[in-house]
Structures are given as structure tokens and as C-alpha cells.
Amino acid sequence: MSDRLLLRGGRVIDPARGVDAVQDVLIEAGKVAELGPKLQPRGAAVRDVAGCVVAPGFIDIHVHLREPGREDKETIATGTRAAARGGFTAVCAMPNTTPVNDSAAVTRFVMDRAREAASVRVYPIGAITKGSLGEELAEYADMQKEGAVAVSDDGRPVGSALVFRRALEYAKGLGLVVIDHCEDPTLSHGCCMNEGPVATRLGLRGAPAVSESVIVERDIALAELTGGRVHIAHLSTAAAVDAVRRGKARGVKVTAEATPHHLLLIDELVREREYDTATKMNPPLRNERDRLAVLAGLKDGTIDCIATDHAPHTVDDKRVEYDQAAFGIVGLETAVPLALDRLVRAGHLTLVQLVERMSSAPARVLGLPGGTLAPGAPADVTVLDLARRARVEPETFASKSRNTPFGGLELTGWPRLTLVGGRVVFDAAEPAV
Amino acid sequence: MSAPFPHRHLLGIEPLAAEHIVALLDTAETMREVLGRPIKKVPTLRGRSVVNLFYEASTRTRSSFEMAERVLSADSLSIATATSSVQKGETLLDTAKNLEAMNPDMIIMRHGSSGAPHFLARHCKASIVNAGDGAHEHPTQALLDALTLRQKKGRIEGLKVAIVGDVVHSRVARSNALLLTKLGARPILCGPPPLLPIGVEQYAPVTTRIDEAIEGADAIMMLRLQRERMSGAFLPSTREYHTLYGLTVERVKKAKPDVIILHPGPMNRGVEIASEVADGPYSVILDQVTNGVAVRMAVLYLLLGGGGGEA
Numbered sequence: 205m206s207d208r209l210l211l212r213g214g215r216v217i218d219p220a221r222g223v224d225a226v227q228d229v230l231i232e233a234g235k236v237a238e239l240g241p242k243l244q245p246r247g248a249a250v251r252d253v254a255g256c257v258v259a260p261g262f263i264d265i266h267v268h269l270r271e272p273g274r275e276d277k278e279t280i281a282t283g284t285r286a287a288a289r290g291g292f293t294a295v296c297a298m299p300n301t302t303p304v305n306d307s308a309a310v311t312r313f314v315m316d317r318a319r320e321a322a323s324v325r326v327y328p329i330g331a332i333t334k335g336s337l338g339e340e341l342a343e344y345a346d347m348q349k350e351g352a353v354a355v356s357d358d359g360r361p362v363g364s365a366l367v368f369r370r371a372l373e374y375a376k377g378l379g380l381v382v383i384d385h386c387e388d389p390t391l392s393h394g395c396c397m398n399e400g401p402v403a404t405r406l407g408l409r410g411a412p413a414v415s416e417s418v419i420v421e422r423d424i425a426l427a428e429l430t431g432g433r434v435h436i437a438h439l440s441t442a443a444a445v446d447a448v449r450r451g452k453a454r455g456v457k458v459t460a461e462a463t464p465h466h467l468l469l470i471d472e473l474v475r476e477r478e479y480d481t482a483t484k485m486n487p488p489l490r491n492e493r494d495r496l497a498v499l500a501g502l503k504d505g506t507i508d509c510i511a512t513d514h515a516p517h518t519v520d521d522k523r524v525e526y527d528q529a530a531f532g533i534v535g536l537e538t539a540v541p542l543a544l545d546r547l548v549r550a551g552h553l554t555l556v557q558l559v560e561r562m563s564s565a566p567a568r569v570l571g572l573p574g575g576t577l578a579p580g581a582p583a584d585v586t587v588l589d590l591a592r593r594a595r596v597e598p599e600t601f602a603s604k605s606r607n608t609p610f611g612g613l614e615l616t617g618w619p620r621l622t623l624v625g626g627r628v629v630f631d632a633a634e635p636a637v
Numbered sequence: 638m639s640a641p642f643p644h645r646h647l648l649g650i651e652p653l654a655a656e657h658i659v660a661l662l663d664t665a666e667t668m669r670e671v672l673g674r675p676i677k678k679v680p681t682l683r684g685r686s687v688v689n690l691f692y693e694a695s696t697r698t699r700s701s702f703e704m705a706e707r708v709l710s711a712d713s714l715s716i717a718t719a720t721s722s723v724q725k726g727e728t729l730l731d732t733a734k735n736l737e738a739m740n741p742d743m744i745i746m747r748h749g750s751s752g753a754p755h756f757l758a759r760h761c762k763a764s765i766v767n768a769g770d771g772a773h774e775h776p777t778q779a780l781l782d783a784l785t786l787r788q789k790k791g792r793i794e795g796l797k798v799a800i801v802g803d804v805v806h807s808r809v810a811r812s813n814a815l816l817l818t819k820l821g822a823r824p825i826l827c828g829p830p831p832l833l834p835i836g837v838e839q840y841a842p843v844t845t846r847i848d849e850a851i852e853g854a855d856a857i858m859m860l861r862l863q864r865e866r867m868s869g870a871f872l873p874s875t876r877e878y879h880t881l882y883g884l885t886v887e888r889v890k891k892a893k894p895d896v897i898i899l900h901p902g903p904m905n906r907g908v909e910i911a912s913e914v915a916d917g918p919y920s921v922i923l924d925q926v927t928n929g930v931a932v933r934m935a936v937l938y939l940l941l942g943g944g945g946g947e948a
Contacts, residue, residue, distance in 0.1 A: 399835050400835055400836050401835065401836025401839050402836075403834070403835075403836075404834040404835060404836045404837055404839070405651075405811075405836075405839065406751055406752065406773055407751035407752075407770070407771045407772035407773030407774070407808060407811065408751050408752070408771070408772075408773075409772075410834075410835070412835075478752070478755045478759075479751070479752030479755050479756065520728075523728075523730055524728060524729060524730065524756075525729055525748070525750035525752065525753045525756060526750060526751065526752045526753075526756075527750045527751065527771070528750060
């Protein structure tokens with residue numbers, strides 16, 4: 205295959221440069237070479253993408269690839285194939301693997317595996333503390349040297365305010381962002397859904413919204429104190445959105461993400477689905493007021509980006525009693541169609557806003573390359589077919605896992621082509637790339 | 638019986654319409670008559686098989702189901718998880734699939750996880766009866782309480798029923814509040830705020846003052862303080878709990894003179910209920926036990942399709 209490719213006739217949306225126009229995109233040697241109307245192929249392979257949207261490659265900054273340690277749930281190969289199929293050109297891999305990615309050796313392992321097996325770019329996230337035990341800081345500089353782009357103890361929130369303060373200070377010196385899974389475990393211990401009337405009715409122990417927002421408030425105060433940069437993962441409550449909004453207004457270096465499921469689903473679903481464990485995740489699905497606040501936060505920019513918190517689990521980990529089931533759902537192969545159908549088509553976000561929140565914004569939040577189609581940028585491209593209508597079919601997922609509450613949903617707007625460094629890693633016309 | 642009973646499972650009171658609750662209670666009255674006969678055995682469910690699967694300790698509920706099964710001539714098998722493969726790590730799904738292979742007509746399950754009976758119903762062909770799941774529901778307890786109320790008061794509609802104590806952990810409180818509301822009674826829930834879950838007002842009016850709950854009540858249902866589930870600093874001491882919420886002879890005086898007092902058992906004497914009250918004349922705690930067998934016979938009978946209506 206030639207290393208020159210011409211994407212012809214698509215609607216190019218590049219929010220970082222304020223571009224929204226029908227243009228051809230010429231790709232050469234893995235980079236965007238030229239954009240403009242009616243470009244000459246000059247020997248390049250031509251792909252007709254008329255009627256489609258050509259966007260900077262989507263980046264999911266919150267993904268659990270499970271490798272090393274839980275390759276029965278997902279591997280770097282399968283997780284990144286799922287990403288490619290879902291329209292993502294890069295993912296950030298959370299460190300809660302076995303062993304935890306808290307050292308240069310594990311970071312290097314992830315990078316090596318990614319080089320061998322990944323379909324899209326993989327950016328590892330290192331742990332905040334050794335073993336994610338919340339006590340001693342991990343060696344950030346070592347991990348950064350091997351490719352870590354941020355630090356997080358996702359899934360194991362840092363309980364000590366002092367340790368979190370030190371993490372912010374130390375990461376600041378290295379230009380790293382600290383990503384926090386905000387949860388006060390003393391308030392949420394033993395909980396398996398959102399606290400409220402639905403949990404009461406179902407007899408399930410509920411975690412109050414406050415178990416998230418108290419830690420968001422703490423983190424913002426500590427970011428303000430230290431001048432460090434904090435990113436709030438999977439924000440799910442109205443109080444937390446409000447805290448981030450206030451923090452940003454006073455100039456604190458805080459950013460935030462929200463997941464498609466927190467933008468679209470509420471705790472009532474646990475009751476409707478009669479304890480279906482595909483509705484169990486952490487943070488849990490909240491109430492309608494929280495959901496609307498998260499959506500409003502995404503619209504007004506309080507929430508910078510969409511991230512999936514892709515959390516693959518085996519059937520056995522989910523096909524058990526509700527309170528025994530693993531937390532989390534897969535998201536890489538449903539995020540884009542859900543966003544196009546339920547956020548853009550439903551009128552909550554413009555297409556340009558959506559592209560921004562899934563490409564340039566996540567790149568900006570973690571300082572990653574990409575997020576634009578500027579000439580000279582890596583040719584990471586997501587092409588969207590806004591007209592395609594299809595059903596979510598978990599049995600066809602490239603991910604090893606099927607744990608999703610969205611199975612069977614009919615959605616309009618799907619990824620058509622995914623290009624990483626100019627190479628086609630997913631093509632809807634030939635699903636088995 | 639007019640129309641056939643429309644439910645195959647009894648997962649809770651919530652899915653039942655008032656008329657079906659009444660049908661269960663009416664059938665239970667008939668069953669109580671059977672229990673009063675010199676020969677307490679009818680062939681109604683001969684050839685039908687029932688499995689009692691108890692993941693949590695139970696004296697009353699389990700023996701009551703077993704008695705009901707015997708009286709109705711069902712073939713039954715009881716599995717206590719303490720002595721079964723569950724101790725070897727068998728999952729609920731595998732246990733269910735193995736039981737299913739024996740082709741039982743009904744599985745009666747008690748389980749510590751809310752929603753476990755719904756899980757079983759999704760994976761088994763048998764009728765599922767919820768004998769108590771986590772803090773969710775305990776429908777046969779609510780039915781036997783209703784039967785007791787109806788027996789003692791002649792009606793359920795319009796009765797003021799105080800439900801007092803550890804509401805947050807109580808499946809009995811939830812099922813009772815739902816049932817009483819469906820049948821037109823006036824339940825009122827009472828307990829200290831840490832034991833009242835968020836949104837509990839969806840069931841019934843709520844008060845934190847026991848005297849207000851008991852004032853003019855026709856019946857008082859005392860809930861067991863579930864100390865084994867209290868890992869989260871709910872209360873300073875059982876002593877102070879008794880001072881504030883314990884049912885004493887003095888407090889009972891605020892209720893109607895003919896008040897009756899129910900307790901699902903097992904009781905913590907001296908904690909939620911004083912011994913003089915538990916053993917006093919207004920206590921119907923032992924009638925509840927008798928009615929428990931009758932109600933469970935009715936559940937077996939109606940869910941298994943009546944088997945010829947020979948009761």
C-alpha cells in the first residue's frame with residue numbers, strides 16, 4: 205500500500221483550528237500533508253468520504269486494557285482493536301493492572317506490548333502511589349521517561365489529603381496531571397449503586413453523591429494550594445460539576461471528564477432492568493438531576509471531554525448477585541454512536557462541540573500529541589458516517605468483554621474509518637481489518 | 638377461586654395487585670382451616686417438587702415453608718448453604734443450574750443479596766419464591782402479618798399500623814409498607830434517622846418520634862435491630878436505642894386499647910421490645926407463626942396452579 209492517501213470530499217471538522225468545511229485531506233508518510241478543496245491525488249490512494257465527517261482522531265483518556273494481569277478480560281491487542289472499531293485513535297491505559305503500573309518496568313511492558321500488538325496509540329497512565337495503596341508516591345519521572353502521560357490511582361482513590369497534596373506538588377514539577385477517581389470510601393463502603401429512593405426500594409446499599417463531591421472539593425482546594433494540575437475522572441454528580449465550575453472560575457488548574465453512561469443513564473435503570481449487573485459501575489448511575497447537571501457541564505465546558513471508563517469484565521464477574529458483581533462497563537465500541545445519536549442528534553451538543561470534546565479537548569487535558577488535522581500533524585483521523593443506522597451488537601465487539609447496558613439499542617451515526625498515523629486500522633466496509 | 642392467579646413467581650409484594658394479595662389471604666384462610674383438622678395432610682401437591690434454598694440462617698421462615706410443603710404433600714428438599722457446595726465456592730448460578738437439572742417445580746430462596754431471586758428467575762424454569770432477599774423484600778412475612786391483622790381486626794383497610802425500628806436494613810418493613818398501602822391501611826414508619834434510608838417516604842409517612850407513630854395505632858410492628866449488619870456507626874448503643882425506641886408497656890398505652898403487637902422474630906428482648914410487651918396480652922407474635930404456615934401453603938398452592946383444588 206502506498207503511504208499516500210487522499211480522503212476525498214468529507215466535511216472536515218477541526219475545532220482546534222476553527223475549521224468546518226468540505227475539504228480533501230492528503231496524507232503522506234503518516235502525517236497530514238495538505239487540506240483543501242479538490243486536491244490532486246498525485247499518486248495517492250483515494251477514499252471517497254463524501255457525506256462523512258473527517259475529524260481529528262478521537263482520544264479516550266480513560267480506558268482499562270487489563271494487561272498485564274487480567275488478560276481474560278481484555279488485552280492491549282483486543283482493547284485497542286475495540287478502540288479502533290469505536291473510532292478512537294488513541295487511548296490512555298489506567299494503571300490498575302496486576303501488577304499495578306507503578307514503576308518504569310510496568311510502563312515499559314505496556315509500551316512494548318502496544319508496539320507489538322496495538323491497533324491504536326496507547327498512552328500509559330502511571331499510579332499515584334506504589335501499588336495504588338495510597339501511601340508512598342510512585343516514581344513518576346521514571347514512568348514518564350518510559351511513556352507515562354499522567355498519574356492516577358483510578359479505582360483506588362487516594363484517601364490521605366496529605367498524600368494527594370504531595371502527588372500534586374511532585375507531578376507539577378514534572379508537568380504531569382494527576383487524575384483522581386473521586387470517592388470517599390468511608391461514605392461509599394459496601395455500596396453498589398447510587399443512594400436514593402431507587403436504592404432504598406431495591407434494598408441495595410447506596411453511595412451518596414456527596415461521597416464523590418467531598419473529594420472533588422478537596423482535590424480542587426489542594427490543586428489551588430499547590431498550583432498542581434488535577435483532572436477529575438468520570439464526574440457523575442451535580443455537586444461535583446458545580447465544584448469544578450467554581451474551581452475553574454477562580455483559576456484553579458482543574459479539568460474533568462464525563463462518561464457516556466453518566467450522560468445518558470440514571471439509577472432508575474437498575475430497577476427497570478431488575479438488578480441487571482450491566483447497570484453496575486463506579487461511580488454509579490445517578491439520578492436525573494445529576495445527569496442533567498453533568499450534561500449541562502459538558503455543554504458549557506465545565507467538563508472538558510468525554511471518556512469512556514472502558515471497564516471490561518468476564519461473564520463470570522458479572523453473572524452473579526448484584527452486590528457481588530464487578531463494577532464497570534465496556535465503552536469503546538459504543539461511545540461514538542451513543543454520542544452522535546443521543547447527544548448530537550438529540551440536540552444537546554453541536555457536531556463541532558462533540559468532535560472537540562472527543563479529540564482536541566482530551567489531547568489538551570493531558571498534553572497529548574494529536575487532536576488536530578493541522579498540516580504536519582500525525583494523520584490520526586476519525587471518519588464518521590452520520591447516516592448509518594445500526595444496532596449495538598455486543599456479540600460482535602472486538603473487545604473480549606460484553607458487559608454493556610446498551611446492547612440492542614439502535615443508533616444513528618457510526619465510525620466509518622479510523623486512521624492511525626495514516627494507516628487504516630478500522631474500515632466499516634471491511635469490519636475485519 | 639375466580640380468575641387464575643396470574644403470577645408464576647413471588648419475588649415481592651411490589652408486583653402484586655391488591656386483588657391478588659386478597660386472593661392469597663383468602664386462600665390462606667382456607668389453609669388455616671386445614672391446619673386445624675386432626676389429620677393435617679391433603680394430597681393437593683402430590684408429585685410436585687419444591688427446593689428450599691436458604692443462604693441465610695432462618696428458623697421460622699424455613700420451618701414454616703417445610704411444614705406447608707408437607708401438609709400439601711409436595712416432595713421437598715432443603716439445602717442449607719452452610720453444609721453445601723456453596724462453602725466450596727459454588728456460584729449462585731451453578732447452584733441454580735444444578736438444582737434445575739433435578740427439575741423442581743419451585744425454588745424457595747432466602748439470600749443475603751437483594752435481587753438474588755430475580756437473578757434465579759432469569760436463569761431457572763422453576764417458580765421462584767422470595768423467602769427474603771437482602772434488604773429488599775420478604776413477601777410471605779408481609780402476607781402472614783396481613784393475615785394476622787385481618788384475623789384479629791376483621792379488616793385491614795383504614796388501620797393505623799406503626800412500623801418501628803431498623804427500617805434501613807429491613808425487608809420486612811418494605812414488604813409490609815407496600816402491602817398495607819395497597820390494601821388501604823395507613824402504615825407509618827418510625828426509627829432514628831440513621832436507620833431510615835433516603836427516600837423512605839415513598840412507602841409511607843415517616844416520623845422519628847415513636848410516641849407519634851404509636852399514638853392511636855391499631856397495630857405495632859416492631860422490627861429487629863439487625864446488629865449483624867451494623868458496620869457503619871449507626872447507633873451509640875442498644876441501651877440508648879431501647880431508651881428512645883424500645884417498645885415498653887408505658888409506650889403501648891398511647892396506642893388504641895385493643896392494639897396488637899407484631900414482631901417478625903427473632904426478637905432482641907430488652908432492645909427493640911421489652912419482655913413484658915413481647916409476652917403481654919396484646920402480643921400476637923405466636924399467631925404470626927401459625928399464620929405463616931397457612932400463608933406459605935397458599936403461596937405454594939396458587940403459584941403451582943392449584944393442582945386440582947382439593948384443599
